[in-house]
Amino acid sequence: MNQKLSKWAVQMSDRSARVVSGAVSSMASGAVIGAVATAFALSLSLAAGSAMAKDIELPGDTMLWRQSTMPGYQATLQNCSSCHSAHYAEYQPPNSGRAYWQATVVKMQKAFKAPISDADIPLIVDYLTATYGENRK
Numbered sequence: 001m002n003q004k005l006s007k008w009a010v011q012m013s014d015r016s017a018r019v020v021s022g023a024v025s026s027m028a029s030g031a032v033i034g035a036v037a038t039a040f041a042l043s044l045s046l047a048a049g050s051a052m053a054k055d056i057e058l059p060g061d062t063m064l065w066r067q068s069t070m071p072g073y074q075a076t077l078q079n080c081s082s083c084h085s086a087h088y089a090e091y092q093p094p095n096s097g098r099a100y101w102q103a104t105v106v107k108m109q110k111a112f113k114a115p116i117s118d119a120d121i122p123l124i125v126d127y128l129t130a131t132y133g134e135n136r137k
């Protein structure tokens with residue numbers, strides 16, 4: 001075996017050992033190339049595995065706010081789209097009343113620091129109650 005290659009192989013095995021286990025570095029040098037090949041293949045498949053994990057599609061947070069001619073619709077688009085889509089609104093109890101939506105909007109403003117102006121709140125609450133709450137058609 002060429003000296004340079006075996007040195008490289010040992011270095012590789014040390015690096016790969018971290019991925020696989022401590023076992024590779026304690027192997028006899030004759031087994032290193034094979035071990036490296038295995039470890040390398042394993043790390044490649046691990047890399048492929050994580051690349052696939054990135055491709056898994058989660059349910060999208062892209063649900064649009066339901067269109068309306070109410071002025072609160074525009075105010076909602078402006079005030080409620082920066083952090084999440086409309087899915088949270090869709091999943092609220094359909095019988096939820098004005099007080100519930102009022103509390104929710106104030107919670108966004110106070111607890112989550114959404115920059116919602118107080119003047120917009122009644123418009124937004126009207127729209128939410130009519131669209132997602134007890135006044136929905």
Ligand code: HEC
Binds near residue numbers: 088104116
């Ligand atoms: C600054 C970011 C931000 C903005 C802007 C924002 N929200 Fe939220 N919203 C959140 C966070 C954070 C949660 C809670 C997420 C969790 O509990 O997992 C949440 C949750 C919700 C929920 C689920 C019920 C609840 O009480 O947790 C509803 C409904 C909701 N938001 C509606 C709105 C509406 C309507 C607006 C606009 C008036 C708005 N949000 C604007 C951050 C924001």
